[in-house]
Each structure stands twice: as C-alpha cells, then as structure tokens.
Amino acid sequence: MKPLFALLACAGLLLAAGCSKTDNTAPTGGTVPKPGGGAAPAMPAGKKLTLGFMPKSKGNAYFISCKQGADEAAKELGVELLFDGPTDPDPAKQNEIVENWITQGVDAIAVACENKEGISTALRKARQKGVKVVTFDSDATADAREFFVNQATPEGIAFGLMDEAARLTGEQGEFAIITASLTAANMNEWRKHIEARLAAKYPKMQLVATRPSDDLKDKAQSEATALLSAYPNLKLIMAICSPAVPGSAEAVKQAGKAGKVLVIGLGLPNENRRYVKDGVTQSVILWKTVDLGYLTMQATAAVAKGELKAGAKSFKAGRLGEMELQGDNIVLGKPFVFNKDNIDQFDF
Numbered sequence: 001m002k003p004l005f006a007l008l009a010c011a012g013l014l015l016a017a018g019c020s021k022t023d024n025t026a027p028t029g030g031t032v033p034k035p036g037g038g039a040a041p042a043m044p045a046g047k048k049l050t051l052g053f054m055p056k057s058k059g060n061a062y063f064i065s066c067k068q069g070a071d072e073a074a075k076e077l078g079v080e081l082l083f084d085g086p087t088d089p090d091p092a093k094q095n096e097i098v099e100n101w102i103t104q105g106v107d108a109i110a111v112a113c114e115n116k117e118g119i120s121t122a123l124r125k126a127r128q129k130g131v132k133v134v135t136f137d138s139d140a141t142a143d144a145r146e147f148f149v150n151q152a153t154p155e156g157i158a159f160g161l162m163d164e165a166a167r168l169t170g171e172q173g174e175f176a177i178i179t180a181s182l183t184a185a186n187m188n189e190w191r192k193h194i195e196a197r198l199a200a201k202y203p204k205m206q207l208v209a210t211r212p213s214d215d216l217k218d219k220a221q222s223e224a225t226a227l228l229s230a231y232p233n234l235k236l237i238m239a240i241c242s243p244a245v246p247g248s249a250e251a252v253k254q255a256g257k258a259g260k261v262l263v264i265g266l267g268l269p270n271e272n273r274r275y276v277k278d279g280v281t282q283s284v285i286l287w288k289t290v291d292l293g294y295l296t297m298q299a300t301a302a303v304a305k306g307e308l309k310a311g312a313k314s315f316k317a318g319r320l321g322e323m324e325l326q327g328d329n330i331v332l333g334k335p336f337v338f339n340k341d342n343i344d345q346f347d348f
C-alpha cells in the first residue's frame, strides 16, 4: 500500500474498515447447511475449499486488478481459486461458466454480474445444488446470492461524480455520460443517483446524452467522438465504466479539444495517468480494486466455511480488519478522487 493511501485508509477517510493485520487461521471441516434444508456432509479434515471468481470480462484491467487481491486472499486462506469469465462482456458466457462450476462441484463462487436478471437463474440453481454464492461489483437479484460485496454506496459514487463535474464546469453547461451497457445494473443504479443529484443541485447543467460503450475502450472512443460532433457546446464527458475513461480521453485528445471538453470518470490511475498529466482528463474516481477482490474472496471463503451467515453484523476480512455489514451488503468504503496532484502516488 502506498503511503498516502495507507494514511487515508487508516484515517478512516477511504475505508470504513481498519488496517489491522490478518488472522490467517483457516478452519476446515464442519457441517455446512444446504439451502432447502438438510446438511451437507462434513468436509473431510484438511480438504481445500475451491472457490470460483468471475469478472464481467477477463480482458478488463479493472477486473485484472480485482483478481490480484483475490489471489492474495486465496493464498492467505489456503483455498483454491478458479478465475474464469468471458474475454469481453458476455452474459451468456457468464451463465455457461456458472453451469460448469456447478458440475465441477465447487464450494462457492463470487460473480460480478453483467446482466442482473439473466444470471440470477443460474445462480439460484447453484445455490440449490449447495454452491454458496456471493456477488461483487455488480449485483444479482437478492434471492440469487448470500451477500453482495459493494465497492461503495451508489450515492457515494454518483454524488462524487456529479459534484466533481459541477465543480470543474462551474456548475454550468452541457455534459454527456458514457456508460457500459444500457442494461448494466451497477451503472444504472449510479445513473439514477447522478440524475437525482443533477436535478436537486445543479439547475444550470444539462445532461444531453447517455451512450453505451459495452465496457470497451474502442467503442467508448467512437461514442465520444460522435458526441463531440453532435454537441458542439459539450463541456464535459462523464465516463462511468473504467475502459470508457481512457477511451473518451483519446477521443477528446484526437479532436484537439483537450481542456475545452473535460473528461472525468470511474477509472484506474494506471490507465489514465498519461491523460491526467496531459490535462485531457481532469479527475478519475475509484475505489481500491485490489481490496475489492481481496474482500470478495475473504467473504466468499467465510460464507463457504459457514462462518459468515445471513443476519451477521460484521465479519473479519483479513488485513482489512472487521467489516460492518449493511443488511446483506458488505461495503468496501468510500471512493477516492485521483488528479494531477496525487495520481503518481497510486499504482493500480
């Protein structure tokens, strides 16, 4: 952890959790209740848990960074981690992988859902077969999983974006959103709160368009290019999925509009550093993706072992310390704003 990040996290500015060291004991065995009554046979002593970890897409740097934290937790806990997912976002492929994991008889799975309704049927089936299910990043329906590991509250993310857009534009003018898909549940939740904040606080700002990028950089770049010609008075592009931030920045740069059309969004410092330093992108907002993957695996293992159950108020998440639960949500913490002044202190 870089010094500034560590400081902020420990000060409670970034994460709700503390910074205590992990207790690495990983109990095995015991009797695990199965959904629908009955009990699974006790796990043979010393049996290694097998946990699946599925991103929306394997090619997305955001999820590669999450995997780093998942690997760290798996190593600490002595569990086997299966990492699989579509190469590019593909809901049908996600369902297929869930089915494979059911057949393989894995103990638990963690999934970032591309299509909320679509995957929930497969996840419910997994639960019926005794596979514990946790979602992260983007949720399924509540009855299709035990817990959702959320990166931050939707209001925290949306108000952070909207307030930053308002600050940078002097609360005036046209802006556009580039999202992942128009059905992406996490982005749609954030959009709802962005629009509510806009309506409540910024009457002189106008959201002129919301365009999908399918969570792909090249598509985001062509959408941003189209927005620049369709809206000559555009003041800012807000890219709310990670590949869309560098995609939008590249479009603005190539159009020679750096500094005239501002770019902000939810992105990784490493993917945006160049554009932030060149003044094309003003601010990037994100949570610590490594910690999101780490927390997810800690929670998934705890659920698989029967240590984390519905109704729990908190659980111990290794190096992140005691995490409080909000109902069936485990919230990582508050998002953080990266800009020219601090981006060099972060490496993910």
Ligand code: RAM
Pocket: 056, 060, 062, 063, 137, 138, 180, 186, 215, 240, 241, 242, 243, 266, 267
């Ligand atoms: C994308 C993913 C993910 C989202 C981030 C900000 O890479 O779609 O769901 O949380 O961006």
